[in-house]
Amino acid sequence: MGRPPCCDKEGVKKGPWTPEEDIILVSYIQEHGPGNWRAVPTNTGLSRCSKSCRLRWANYLRPGIKRGNFTEQEEKMIIHLQALLGNRWAAIASYLPQRTDNDIKNYWNTYLKKRLKKLEIGTEGGSLGNNVYNSSSKPIPRGQWERRLQTDIHMAKKALSEALSPNNILSLPEENDSNLYNDIGSIKQTNTSSVCYASSADNIARLLKGWMKNPPNKASSKSNSIVSNQNSFNNLVGIESGSSEGTPSGGAKGSVDLSETFESLFGYNDSLDYSSNSEFSPSLSPEASTFFQDETKLSTSFSEIPFSLLEKWLLDDIKISCSDVTSSEDHVTLF
DNA sequence: AAAAAAAACAACCGCAACCCG
């Protein structure tokens, strides 16, 4: 089981990626789809090892990635999932399809871990789990945060149903739903449809645009290119852009934001993790139960679940609960 | 305004799992 010496080869470039390299890589992937990373450096002429190419694609160039601005919901999910799964960042990331494992890992290491440590000290040895669903340092009784979470879920579902309604869906950026999930789910699929990568040409154009503004010979070119890069992809998929990058405050509110909806949805998913825990298992629709039953399966292939199934589950549920909506709190029991 | 410290981010490294002949 020898490790390939690809990264040890001489002439293999290391360090930050340049916009040119990004363009080459994106162009190649647009044409051939992701996968067969071994062949990428050879076929593109990039002086990078296959790993580096894969990483660059997975963490930055892949469409549908949301960067910065972790929402409170996401934050809670990460904390909770970390408590449940440990440092299995890929598994955690599978619950947050728009986030990369690297991003989550960084966020955890640089921010959440410290914050939780503080909280732990503040509560004098209180377990981390106590604070999972509480952004403040006050622990909430489980029933309470459970109810709050379920309220969030309901809100998320409602928002999603609105977002999926014909009127709204037209206003959504083209890449938003299916392509996003296709992309994530099909990273390993060899015969990825070209539709999935149709965005890449646009990405390259945007990337180039940003690059022209910030020529690479400037010392700051790297970060500039990255920012423009990030923005271009974020804009592309209609995700809240990194206009306030790095600040872990809530994202833009107001308009129906599918990504946000899904955050909440996945927050639900998060709660459903308890389904594997006999102690606490919220009642679910049959689809959802099946869907979330196997945590391992879920963690590896969440995004492979057809979007329509999610839609169906959500919308069916919404039909039941929305008819007599007066307050989201009233619907807690419906879940 | 400059220097130092802290935080955030991007990428690398090595191991393990997976795939396939």
Place this chain on the structure above:
DNA sequence: ACGGGTTGCGGTTGTTTTTTT
């Protein structure tokens, strides 16, 4: 079943950016 090649994952480090002094 075995072994080599490839990919994925998590830990870690280096660099850049932001904040504080």
